[in-house]
Amino acid sequence: MNETDSIPVRSRWIAIGSWVLLGAAVVVIATGLLPFDELIDLTVTTGPVLVFVIAMTIVAELASAAGVFTVIAEQLAVWGRGRVVLLWAFVLAMVTVTTAFLSLDTTAVLVTPIIVVLARHAGLSPLPFALATVWLANTASLFLPVSNLTNLLAAGVFGETPFEFLSAMWAPALTGVVITIGALSIIHRKSLVGRFELTERTRLPDRPLFIVSLIVVCLLLPALVSGLPVSIVAGVAALLLLGTFAIRNRRFSQESWTPLNLRLVPWRTLAFAASLFVLVRAAEAHGLASFLTAAAGTGDGFWDLLQLAAVGALGANAMNNLPAYLAFSSIAASPLRMGALLIGVNLAPLVSPWASLATLLWHQRLTKMGVRISWAKFALLGLGLTVVMVPATTFALWLSQR
Numbered sequence: 001m002n003e004t005d006s007i008p009v010r011s012r013w014i015a016i017g018s019w020v021l022l023g024a025a026v027v028v029i030a031t032g033l034l035p036f037d038e039l040i041d042l043t044v045t046t047g048p049v050l051v052f053v054i055a056m057t058i059v060a061e062l063a064s065a066a067g068v069f070t071v072i073a074e075q076l077a078v079w080g081r082g083r084v085v086l087l088w089a090f091v092l093a094m095v096t097v098t099t100a101f102l103s104l105d106t107t108a109v110l111v112t113p114i115i116v117v118l119a120r121h122a123g124l125s126p127l128p129f130a131l132a133t134v135w136l137a138n139t140a141s142l143f144l145p146v147s148n149l150t151n152l153l154a155a156g157v158f159g160e161t162p163f164e165f166l167s168a169m170w171a172p173a174l175t176g177v178v179i180t181i182g183a184l185s186i187i188h189r190k191s192l193v194g195r196f197e198l199t200e201r202t203r204l205p206d207r208p209l210f211i212v213s214l215i216v217v218c219l220l221l222p223a224l225v226s227g228l229p230v231s232i233v234a235g236v237a238a239l240l241l242l243g244t245f246a247i248r249n250r251r252f253s254q255e256s257w258t259p260l261n262l263r264l265v266p267w268r269t270l271a272f273a274a275s276l277f278v279l280v281r282a283a284e285a286h287g288l289a290s291f292l293t294a295a296a297g298t299g300d301g302f303w304d305l306l307q308l309a310a311v312g313a314l315g316a317n318a319m320n321n322l323p324a325y326l327a328f329s330s331i332a333a334s335p336l337r338m339g340a341l342l343i344g345v346n347l348a349p350l351v352s353p354w355a356s357l358a359t360l361l362w363h364q365r366l367t368k369m370g371v372r373i374s375w376a377k378f379a380l381l382g383l384g385l386t387v388v389m390v391p392a393t394t395f396a397l398w399l400s401q402r
Contacts, residue, residue, distance in 0.1 A: 021275035034282040042281050048231040049152045050270060055234035056146070057266045059220065060106040062241040065259040066213035067204045069098075069111055073118045074201055082195045084124065088132075088188075091115055092181055095133055099140040100147050101221045105269070107137040108358035112365045122196040126371055128188035131381075134362045139180040139347045139389065142173035146224050148346055149273065150325040157338040161227040168335050169342070171400035172393035176347045179389045187381065212244045269357065273322060280326035298331070302398045305340035308332065309394045312344020313386060317355040321345040339397045348390055350382030 028034050034042075063069065076094060080087035095115070099107045112133045119126040141148040145155040145165050158165045185192065204210050216237050223233045245260055297307045308328070315324030325345040332341040349355030353363065353375055366373060 022271045025275040025278035028282045052231040055238040058238040064110040066210045077198045095136045096140040100143040104137040104141040104358045108362040121200040139176040162225040171396040175396040300336045308340040309344040313348030316345045316349040317352045321349045348386045
């Protein structure tokens with residue numbers, strides 16, 4: 001990556017796009033292009049998913065403000081004992097676990113700046129760590145329903161509990177992570193030798209707040225895979241942290257800064273997701289599924305699954321992974337076919353900047369921190385990884401379910 005070569009992705013264009021989609025969705029509802037009974041069904045289906053997104057965003061933002069992720073990252077540096085390769089391994093593990101349990105957006109938005117600061121404090125180039133963060137944010141998002149919004153929408157096809165989802169997807173998920181880590185380690189092999197010294201540690205803003213936040217996060221992780229409704233689990237965690245921050249808010253106010261504000265709610269993400277739900281459902285009501293069946297096929301054999309995964313990957317990189325998932329989900333009714341679609345829309349958005357919202361958010365954070373990314377090289381490396389990973393993970397899915 002070249003630190004001086006950058007194509008800025010400006011947040012205002014993302015905001016404009018979200019509002020355009022929202023306006024289009026309002027028009028579709030107002031004109032009756034989406035029948036009322038379809039709208040009600042859509043609300044019942046996606047409402048808990050959006051509640052979960054709000055709650056998890058609040059949890060992640062407040063835990064980050066309390067220093068949870070920073071302390072964990074710096075502890076990994078201590079365990080690295082000054083060896084770059086050990087720090088690299090620990091960071092990859094942290095990013096993978098964070099993505100699996102707290103979603104790829106948490107990794108892209110909150111973990112990325114922490115890892116960049118950690119690399120700089122250790123006297124290392126942040127670019128290998130930055131690329132690892134965004135790649136694993138996408139490719140490690142196949143383990144659990146909570147790892148990705150697409151997983152939450154698809155979870156019912158696999159069963160009622162997170163363990164049923166994991167039992168169906170563990171093989172492609174693990175294969176994707178192993179291939180990604182292998183590719184990253186080969187690409188950055190020259191940067192992984194030698195030693196480092198952590199010259200600076202981050203001061204916690206409020207130790208009692210940190211302790212409570214850490215406990216809430218530690219309890220949240222097993223609760224998310226307990227089989228309880230994830231929207232309720234995340235909602236309780238969000239309320240606990242909101243209450244704790246409200247109690248400790250006076251200290252933050254004295255420092256002229258408080259994390260308790262309306263920006264905790266991911267308005268842009270909600271507008272983007274809800275609008276796409278409405279627009280794609282309206283398109284389905286007018287025959288979209290029959291048109292897409294010809295492109296995606298219908299079988300459960302390996303080549304049929306690879307066809308669906310490839311079409312999902314192309315759709316994700318052409319427009320975005322969420323509309324690509326929504327467009328093809330109605331013709332991916334079996335667990336095998338849904339798994340193939342998730343491979344395409346979760347693991348493959350590594351080429352175009354807009355393929356995943358997480359990638360855009362990741363780039364915004366890096367730009368604010370003065371880290372420059374070459375989109376041309378990003379796309380080339382991502383394409384190489386995708387070409388290898390999609391067939392390999394699809395084969396792992398097919399083989400594990402035989």
